Amino acid sequence: MAGNFCSHCGNAVSPMAAACPQCGHPVADQQATQQAAQPVAQPAVGQPLANPYTPVKSRVTAGVLGILVGGLGIHKFYLGKVGLGVVYLLLVWTYVPAIIGLVEGIIYLTQSDQDFAKKQGVRVA
Template sequence: MQGTVLDFSIQANQGFISADNGKRYEFTGSDWNLATAPEAGNRVDFDTDGSKAFAIYADPTSSQKIKATKSRVTAGILAILLGNVGVHYFYLGAWGWGLICILFCWTYIPAIVALVFGVHYLVISDEVFQVKLKKKPEPLDILW
């Protein structure tokens, strides 16, 4: 059966799916079989036992993809080329670290750290990178 995730609460570890037949089904986090966390609007394929959904997977007929908010390749290249002044931090929303890089750019420490971060951004997968970005970085969060 196919449907759309209506809501999911991480605290309660419960959510609801609206099936294409018009019925709503409850599910728990342990029923979720996708690499990304459940979000409202996700198209899914699932089985039911009457009122509960289980064995939840991505809907294979859906053209829905994970929306990329920022590019890991762009972040990696910015870190390698302009990391000494923290441009990659500004790009990713961690502007507090960007300011610290500007203050200490004369020490070359930000450039060395940015080189490591740049290589890291380039070798991790897009899914892992997007999951880290979904945590809404604060100004002084390190996006490792």
């Protein structure tokens, strides 16, 4: 927890203490500095795609995979949509997934990074 260590000497300081007992450095100064720095540490507020757990994908990679090997659902696997990828794989003998993959690949390559990220639920690398 922040504020429990002296910023001057690193000594453990009680949260109740006004100053570090070892070097006399005021603890209140440290807390004020951290509070002032907090807004800078959160620049992503208001950006819906700022979730750090959102997978980062390349729009171009997904598009090329869709065009070249879309029939095998590779672009779906790449985008983390494993269930859909399996469906493509099972239907590969009909050539329908290849056609859909080709169309999807072209869509990926022609749409904007923003549209792609929103539609696929990823962050664009």
